[in-house]
Amino acid sequence: MEIVAAGAGVTGPHGTLLEPTSLRASSGELRLVSGPPRSGRTALALLLAGRLRPDSGTVLRNGRRAPAELRGTVAVVDAPGVTEPEGSVELREVVAEGLGIAGRRFGGQAVRDWLAERGLRQQANLRFERVPPHCRTRLLLDLAREARGVEALVLDCPDRHGGEAISWYGAAQEAASQGYAVVALCSPHTAIELDHIPARIGTDNDLPPSPRRTDQPTDSDLSTDSVANVDPGSF
Template identity: 30%
Template sequence: MDSTPETPATPEKPPATPAPTPGTPTIASVPPAPTREGAALSVDGLRMRGPRGPVYGDVRFEAGPGSLVAIEGPSGSGRTCLLLTLAGRMRPTSGKLLVDGLPLPQHMAAVRRFTALGPVEGVNDLDPALTAAEHIHERVLLLRRFDGALPDLFRPRRGRRAADEERRTHEALELAGLRAEDLPRGLDTHVRQLSALQVLRLGTAMALIGRPRLLCVDDADRGLGSGERAEAWRMLRAVAAAGTTAVATCSQAPEVPQGPEGPRGPEDNGAVTVRLEPPHTPGRPGHPHGTDDTDDTEKEEAADALVQAGRP
């Protein structure tokens, strides 16, 4: 009988996983995106006067985090200026405004850090000669500039940072409903070839890349048919449902289902409608109601908003 002790079997090693090529980003290696809570808004007696008279006046509303706020009003009602005031880009004349508990205008710079502008005519218009991809790339570079040091702007991104930028861009496009397969040449389609709804989606996606807590969109229903308006509001509801407070100006706010206790339904997201009317101002000869003056004032004030704010 062989008395030689048996040698214990050596456990099999699992097959080696090939090492990734240096600099190649993998989604699995990137930590999950942080959950963001939208910014709450508290507005009480807010007013603004411009060089030619009142722009908007006595605005009052409350909106919790992740709400959808529709600012409804005709041209000249001051809706764009109110939007830019909420975004920390314009100074109100009087009244109380808290954005995430921060009083404005005292903390405009702090509010701008977690707020993003979607399309706002005369402020951040898209270049019709550039493609969707070029606009997105420009937005990513701009975010690098304000999130880091100036030399980092021109350094290529590798590994985790590049993967994070790619994922944030993908998330923003998906949330805005802008699909490359729906465009004539994918993301290489020029802006001049896009429909009004697609331009709205692109501008919104660019704003969402920075993962803002407050998104502000101007003229959300401009140039859209009834079906496209419904799509635009569905997009903004999705943004609010994802946690970002969304504020949009419009000529006609969407209807919200009403119940005994107010707005209800899975898509209302704490929906709030703010209705504005053109302020009563003395008119020039030939303009007895002053509406043309008010409209001009709003456009001029909005065009100067970024200069006053110092950043987008």
């Protein structure tokens, strides 16, 4: 799968939401994209997923305009105010909703089994806002991949939750290694922290994707210890 945004921009009722941006994302690759706050990061995520129509430029899937196909094959993960789970709900409820949206079984036993596979069954009643940032991102990526037909994942600014960027980046890299086209949006500061030259919002990024780092941890950080030992007051 290949998604190509060519000069894609969005204008809102009060001005520009997203300056024209060009970038390419392909299956099996992780593309890091940076932009400061209010640069239109969520607007770009929704454009790449066919959920928002560009006012300028185009967004193509495999070389053609196909917004309906984008909507069916691109998952927007953790977008503020759009797909971000409510922090006050319990982890089990977040999983149940994610499985239901994905068209999977989402009853109590299905949720318990899903959490158990990730070493999280004992944390089922934990408020989602108390889940550590790296576990949160990995869990939401896993839920997005439960949907049949999803080929691409757009991760919307996981760095806003704090924690070490290398942790969520490792989860995004893992998804790309499984064949998904992955776009991870972040702040310019986070891109520097990751030691990457990212694509940038509001520019023509006619460049190959930044090379993926090979020194990322590959074992899952979703474990009972990683959540159970967290001081709830620290989040």
